[in-house]
Amino acid sequence: MTRFNTPEPAHTRILLSEAGPPRPPRSPAFDNIAVMGGGAWGTALATVAAKAGRQVRLWLRDAETAAQIARHRRNPRYLGDTPLPENITPTTDLIAALRGAQAVLLVTPSTTVREMAGRIHALTTPKTPIFVCAKGIEAGSGLMMSEVVAEAAPGHIIGVVTGPTFAQETAAGLPTAVTIACNSPEQTPPASRAAARMAVALTTDSFRPYVSDDMAGVEVGGAVKNVIAIACGMLAGAGLGENMRAALITRGLDEMKELAARLGGRRETVTGLSGMGDLMLTCSSTKSRNFRYGHERGQGLREDQVFGGKPVLVEGRHNAVTVTDLARQLGLDMPICEMVRTIVTGESAISEAFAAYWGAPLEGELRALEIEIPHPAVAAVARRFDEVMP
Incomplete structure (x- = not known):
C-alpha cells in the first residue's frame, strides 16, 4: 500500500519543472486581410479578423452600405445594430481592397465565385492565398467551390473556411467554431501552411478555428x-x-x-x-x-x-x-x-x-x-x- 504514497524523486520534479511541456511551433498570422463580400457572413468574418488584431479591408458592391460602415460602424442591412471594429476599412474599389493583402477571404454567393476569383487573380500575385467561404457545387461543371477558384485563379494556394455558423451570433462575439482547410504543399510544415496561418489570424476569445487538410471532405458538408x-x-x-x-x-x-x-x-x-x-x-x-x-x-x-x-x-x-x-x-x-x-x-x-x-x-x-x-x-x-x- 505504501507504493501509492512514495514521493517522486526531487531531481525528477526539478527537471520536469525546468523543461516544461513541449511547445508547439508558432504559426505566423496573416496581418492584412481582404474580405470580398459585405453581406452578413462577409461582415461577420471581417469583424472576427479585426477583433483578432488584423487590418481588414472589406469590399462591398453597395456604396450606401459601405458608407454606413465607414460613418456609423454598422451594417444595418445585414447585421442590424451590431457594432463593427474601427480597423475594418470598407470600400467599393476592388483594387484598393486587395492592395497589400496577405490573404483573401472570398465571401460572395456561390454563383459569383468564379467571376470574383478571376478578378482577384488579375489583381494579386500567386503568393496570395484565397480562402473561399461560399458553400455549394457549381452548376454545369459539378466542381466544388475550391475547384472553381483553382480554375479561375491558377497558381494560388486555395483554402476553405466553413462550419456551423450564424453570422449574427459570430459578429456579436458568441462562441463559434469553424474548420479551415487548404491545399498547401505537403512538404510545408503543418504549422506554416496557409490554413494554420489563417486559423491564427482569426482566433479570438470567442472564435475558434480547427485546421484540416481534407478539402473534399470539408466542402461536401457545406x-x-x-x-x-x-x-x-x-x-x-x-x-x-x-x-x-x-x-x-x-x-x-x-x-x-x-x-x-x-x-x-x-x-x-x-x-x-x-x-x-x-x-x-x-x-x-x-x-x-x-x-x-x-x-x-x-x-x-x-x-x-x-x-x-x-x-x-x-x-x-x-x-x-x-x-x-x-x-x-x-x-x-x-x-x-x-x-x-x-x-x-x-x-x-x-x-x-x-x-x-x-x-x-x-x-x-x-x-x-x-x-x-x-x-x-x-x-x-x-x-x-x-x-x-x-
Whole structure:
C-alpha cells in the first residue's frame, strides 16, 4: 500500500519543472486581410479578423452600405445594430481592397465565385492565398467551390473556411467554431501552411478555428447540408414532429459521407464541424434561410410567397440541383437530396415527394448490407403525407 504514497524523486520534479511541456511551433498570422463580400457572413468574418488584431479591408458592391460602415460602424442591412471594429476599412474599389493583402477571404454567393476569383487573380500575385467561404457545387461543371477558384485563379494556394455558423451570433462575439482547410504543399510544415496561418489570424476569445487538410471532405458538408435543411424545414412546417427530423439528419449525414468518399475525401471529416456540425445547426433553426424556406413551404406557402415575397438567396434551392447532378454523374444514390430537388424544381408536390421517400423499399442501414424489401404500407404512407403536407 505504501507504493501509492512514495514521493517522486526531487531531481525528477526539478527537471520536469525546468523543461516544461513541449511547445508547439508558432504559426505566423496573416496581418492584412481582404474580405470580398459585405453581406452578413462577409461582415461577420471581417469583424472576427479585426477583433483578432488584423487590418481588414472589406469590399462591398453597395456604396450606401459601405458608407454606413465607414460613418456609423454598422451594417444595418445585414447585421442590424451590431457594432463593427474601427480597423475594418470598407470600400467599393476592388483594387484598393486587395492592395497589400496577405490573404483573401472570398465571401460572395456561390454563383459569383468564379467571376470574383478571376478578378482577384488579375489583381494579386500567386503568393496570395484565397480562402473561399461560399458553400455549394457549381452548376454545369459539378466542381466544388475550391475547384472553381483553382480554375479561375491558377497558381494560388486555395483554402476553405466553413462550419456551423450564424453570422449574427459570430459578429456579436458568441462562441463559434469553424474548420479551415487548404491545399498547401505537403512538404510545408503543418504549422506554416496557409490554413494554420489563417486559423491564427482569426482566433479570438470567442472564435475558434480547427485546421484540416481534407478539402473534399470539408466542402461536401457545406454543399449538402442546405438541401437537407430544406427537407427538415418542410416536415417541421407541416407539424410532423422531431422523430422524422432526426431520421433525415442522420440519413442526410450518410449521403454526405458517401459523396465525400467518392470525391476523395475522408468519411470521418464529415462527422466534424463542416459536416455534422453545420448540418445540425442548419436543420434546427429558422435563423437558417434554408430551414425557414422549407418551413414556410411546409406550411403551405407557394414559392412566390415565402419570406413575405421578398427576394432572399436560399442556397439549398440551387444546391439541390447541383448536388444531385453530381451524384448522378458519379452513380451515387442520394434520396433525400433527390426528394428536395423534385420539390424545388416543381416536379412533385411536397406530399408526393415525401411519400415517395418514406414509402421506398426497406433497406439495410449499412450500405454494404444488400437488402431491399417492398414497403408493406405504401398506400397508407401516401395518405398520411397527403393529409398533412401541401
